[in-house]
Amino acid sequence: MSVSTxxxxxxxSFAQDSRALDRALQIGKSFDxxxxxxxxxxxxxxxxxxxxxxxxxxxxxxxxxxxxxKPEDLAPLKSAQDFADRFVPYTETEIVSSAGDVVTxxxxxxxxxxLDGFAGAVMIDARTYPARSVGEPDxxxxxxxxxxxxxxxxxxxxxxxxxxxxxxxxxxxYVRATDVSxxxxxxxYLDGAADERTVQQLIKKIEAIRAKTLTMxxxxxxxxxxxxxWFNPFPRIRYTExxxxxxxxxxxxxxxxxxxxxxxxxxxxxxxxxxxxxxxxFYFPPAVGSYLRLLRITVFLLTLFLTPVWFxxxxxxxxxxxxxxxxxxEEPNTVPIAAQLxxxxxxxxxLKIASLNTPSALxxxxxxxxxxxxxxxxxxxxxxxxxxxLYMAFVATGNFTQPSFELGYAFKFSRVVMIVLTAIxxxxxxxxxxxxxxxxxxxxxxxxxxxxxxxxxxxxxxxFAKIFFRGPISRKNT
Numbered sequence: 001m002s003v004s005t006x007x008x009x010x011x012x013s014f015a016q017d018s019r020a021l022d023r024a025l026q027i028g029k030s031f032d033x034x035x036x037x038x039x040x041x042x043x044x045x046x047x048x049x050x051x052x053x054x055x056x057x058x059x060x061x062x063x064x065x066x067x068x069x070k071p072e073d074l075a076p077l078k079s080a081q082d083f084a085d086r087f088v089p090y091t092e093t094e095i096v097s098s099a100g101d102v103v104t105x106x107x108x109x110x111x112x113x114x115l116d117g118f119a120g121a122v123m124i125d126a127r128t129y130p131a132r133s134v135g136e137p138d139x140x141x142x143x144x145x146x147x148x149x150x151x152x153x154x155x156x157x158x159x160x161x162x163x164x165x166x167x168x169x170x171x172x173x174y175v176r177a178t179d180v181s182x183x184x185x186x187x188x189y190l191d192g193a194a195d196e197r198t199v200q201q202l203i204k205k206i207e208a209i210r211a212k213t214l215t216m217x218x219x220x221x222x223x224x225x226x227x228x229x230w231f232n233p234f235p236r237i238r239y240t241e242x243x244x245x246x247x248x249x250x251x252x253x254x255x256x257x258x259x260x261x262x263x264x265x266x267x268x269x270x271x272x273x274x275x276x277x278x279x280x281x282f283y284f285p286p287a288v289g290s291y292l293r294l295l296r297i298t299v300f301l302l303t304l305f306l307t308p309v310w311f312x313x314x315x316x317x318x319x320x321x322x323x324x325x326x327x328x329x330e331e332p333n334t335v336p337i338a339a340q341l342x343x344x345x346x347x348x349x350x351l352k353i354a355s356l357n358t359p360s361a362l363x364x365x366x367x368x369x370x371x372x373x374x375x376x377x378x379x380x381x382x383x384x385x386x387x388x389x390l391y392m393a394f395v396a397t398g399n400f401t402q403p404s405f406e407l408g409y410a411f412k413f414s415r416v417v418m419i420v421l422t423a424i425x426x427x428x429x430x431x432x433x434x435x436x437x438x439x440x441x442x443x444x445x446x447x448x449x450x451x452x453x454x455x456x457x458x459x460x461x462x463x464f465a466k467i468f469f470r471g472p473i474s475r476k477n478t
Contacts, residue, residue, distance in 0.1 A: 008020050009097050009098060009099070010097050010098075010099060010102070010121055011119055012116070012117055012118055012119035012120075013116070014046075014114065017114050017121075018046055018114065020099050021102060021103070021112070021114070024099055024100075024103045025103055025106065025107075031051075032051040032052060033048075033050060033106075034047075034048075034051045036049075036063075038063065040069050040087075040115060041070055041073060041074040042071045043115055043116045043117055044115075045114060045115040045116065046113070046114055047059075047111060048106050048112040048113075048114075048121075049111045050106065052130070053127045053128065054111055054126060054127065055126045055127070055128050058126045059111060059124075059126060061089075062089065062090060062124065065087070065089050066087060073086075073087070080095045080118035080120040081095050083118055083122065084122045088113075088124065090124055092125035093122060093123065093125070094122075094123050094125075095121070096112075096121050096123050097119060102121045102123070104176075105123050107182070108127070109129065110123045110124065111125075111127075112124075129152075131152065131153045131156060132152070133151075134149055134150070134156065135147075135149060136148065136149050137149040137241035137242065137263070139241070140241055140279065142242075142279050142280050142283055143280065143283070144283040144284070145279065146243070146244050148160065149243070149263065150241050150242075150243060150246075150263040150265060152260075152262065152263055154184050154186060154258055154259070154260040154261075157243075157258050157263075158172050158188065161246055161247050161256070163243075164243060165251060169190050169192055169193075170190055170191075170250065171191050172186050172187075173186065173188075173189075173199075175187065175203060175207060183221075184259070184260040185206055185257065185259050187199065187202060187256070187257055188246075188250060188257075189250060189256065190251060190253065193250075193251065193252070194254070194255050198255060198269065199255060201448060202255060202257070205224075205225055206257075209221075209224045218239065218262045218264050218265075218266050221259055221266070222237050225237075233406075233409060234410045234441060234444050234452070235275070235404060235406035236268070236269075236270065236444065236445075236452070237267070237406075237447065238266070238267040238268070238274055238275060239264045239265065239267070239404075239406075240264070240267060241264055241265070242279055246265045248282070249267045254268065268446070268447045268448070269446040269447050269448045269450055270446065271446060271450075271452050271453065272444075272453060273453075273454075273455070275402070276296065276297055277293070278292070278293070278296065278403050279403075281293050282470065286470050289470035290468070290469045290470045293468060293469070293470055294469075295401075297468065299401045300399075300402050300411070302394075302398060303395045303398040303415070304414060304415055305418075306391055306394065306395060307341055307391050307392065307395060307415065307419065308415060308418035308422055310387075311341060311419055311423070312422050312426070312430050313327060314327070314328070314329055314337055315422070315423075315426060316426070316427070327387070329385050329387055333382065333385050334382070335382075335383055337385070338420070338423035340385065340388045341392065342416065342419060342420075343384075344384070344389070345392070345412070345416055395415075399412070414437050417436065417437075418437075
């Protein structure tokens, strides 16, 4: 679409407006861009729509009503708004005068109607998108509670949240990105609970985006919101595909960002300790929920430190006490232990990628066969020692206790750095890796510039206790 066409204002002349929109939409080049010339009250008009987005039965009823309009009915009308109020029997309508805005809305699924003598186009939001069912997401399941999940349709996702928060303060602020995709973005927050300055800051950031395209949904948007720090793997945005989790976060004062064509909702601002929560914690009594949370935190810390600490002790066997003598590597092996650990680290990721590309009917068989064949034959061939396979199997399983894949890979990279530095510099390398990890976390800021370690820094005893113990539902604890 040329700049002149984008800035052109619809004049009310049917011939002129029709030529402008036909040229801007490149009518005739794409089969799914459909026009329907009509005569309403002896005046020429034309519908513009995308085949597949429009509700055919609803459009047919609107056209039937419009065809009954007589010339004397249109005579007293002075504007397109008057025409829409009087003769368009549909709730979601608006008048758009810019040709560029008409093109953007038509490509988004809205139906446009121009009529001779009326400046502007009547936009009828009677669109429908191809959508899957709101089934439970595969990566965030619960034993109790709701079993629905977000889908790729923005309006359905906002409805799932509003169904749970029937509060007029729940605000859905619409922002359209300025990239090629013209992506629809919605900021969802509870007015009065969310920080207003943070809301305005995020709105300005989204409106200021100058990316070429945001076709990869929330990830494209996240990379434009966060300053570029490629060396820092720790996530500053939490994702969820569960409407109940999103609604609970909004009630707590968090801000949700929903993007069209994405089933994941962005939750922010978040700190490091926000990632230890899981939906299952709140669908069980406080005692059980606290136990599950403490177990998750313990297992996840073990996945970070188990193999580096074990490798450090194996490299320095004189430090191993008698009651830990079983962790020694008795079998000689020509492949260094550090190399074995790194090989399995990379092989686990390779198996994950392979399982993603494996048909679902074969994925379970593939995982079992791969683990048995690769693990057993690697030990028999002398490539690996059984202890390495055992500890890495625990690490691989323990990673799934953390619902955030982003934080899981941040800990994985930290674990690899610990192993590499320990292999090179022994205990000093291990200490340097720990210091580097702590320094990276301490220097990380949230999306809005807050402390990534809150409520530890700055310290709040009450909030810090809630990290480890799930309190009962009360007026102060949502």
